[in-house]
Amino acid sequence: MEDLPDGLPDHDLRAGLARFGITGPPVYAPVGFGDYHWTVYDRWFTSVSDLTTKPLAGLRQAMETAASLGEQLPFVVAPVRADDGDTVVLLNDRYALSVFPYVTGKSGSFGDPVHAGVSELLAALHRCAPPDGTPVAPIDVPGRAVLTALLDEPGEWCSADARAVLVAHTEVVRGKLAELDRLAGQLTDEQVVTHGEPHAGNVIHTPEGLVLVDWDTVGLAPPERDLWLVGGDSAFYALRWSINDIADFAVSLRDPHEQSRDAERTLHYFTETLKSL
Structure with a gap:
């Protein structure tokens, strides 16, 4: 997506990243179509989903499945877990965050x-x-x-x-x-x-x-x-x-x-x- 998401202030994004122990500055990456992405220090790649088009329950189910697959298959770029073990973190009523290792x-x-x-x-x-x-x-x-x-x-x-x-x-x-x-x-x-x-x-x-x-x-x-x-x-x-x-x-x-x-x-x-x- 080329446009920044409406209704997602920077402090909400940073608060979500902090739940993964990430404190560096997020840099917007206008790639893909559907979700919104930021990188942090070329170490993390983030995906922010709009819950008006992607229901939270289904997103969590998919990310948990991907995390399990990543333990079996080396080619699966799986989400990392937040400090509380979640693969999906709510940023506000509309947006949710997942974090992945940055792949070069x-x-x-x-x-x-x-x-x-x-x-x-x-x-x-x-x-x-x-x-x-x-x-x-x-x-x-x-x-x-x-x-x-x-x-x-x-x-x-x-x-x-x-x-x-x-x-x-x-x-x-x-x-x-x-x-x-x-x-x-x-x-x-x-x-x-x-x-x-x-x-x-x-x-x-x-x-x-x-x-x-x-x-x-x-x-x-x-x-x-x-x-x-x-x-x-x-x-x-x-x-x-x-x-x-x-x-x-x-x-x-x-x-x-x-x-x-x-x-x-x-x-x-x-x-x-x-x-x-």
Whole structure:
């Protein structure tokens, strides 16, 4: 995210870091899309989640799972624990903080080719025993209800541009939602621990080898949930990715927000993803 989060004063962030024993100055890192990040002394990498879009209970469940996986698998960049043992610390009513070791290396971006070695990492992940409390990855799109409501009644939500592009693609989206339901019925019953988003942007090439970051989507699911992103084939998960993005962007655009670079990017990705269906 390029914009700083609304409603998060610096003293709240520093108080949260102190619970991890971190007292250095946080430096904002405008990377990724969704969460907000700071680095501290190139030793710590922080992730601040907006609880209006990422429920606290699910975030805690995912971070606890990642912490357990990090004890089994060396390529898992797992969250560290605060002084009280928590992997997620509330900063205020809206934001929560997780802290990770800073990893030196090179990553790509979503859409870049994924290193062949990632398949080996995923094979090891899929073979491991699920830690207690591992969440079940949802099959349906979490924001589907909001998206369906907007398809039924666009109303006066957000900008005229966002409304216009959604209205223009209403029937296409309805058709894709029906297709998604049909494809869901063809999924296997196999359930393994999956990362959820093992694309090039979440893979870091380090001097010691490849590592995987960004574990907030970890969950039990068919292995295809990961494998389609590394050259496998899954019509369901490929389509679900696009529909989930559209729903997430619609939720963001529906909520009150100021004109900003992040809002412009959201509208751009919303438009391009709709056009790509």
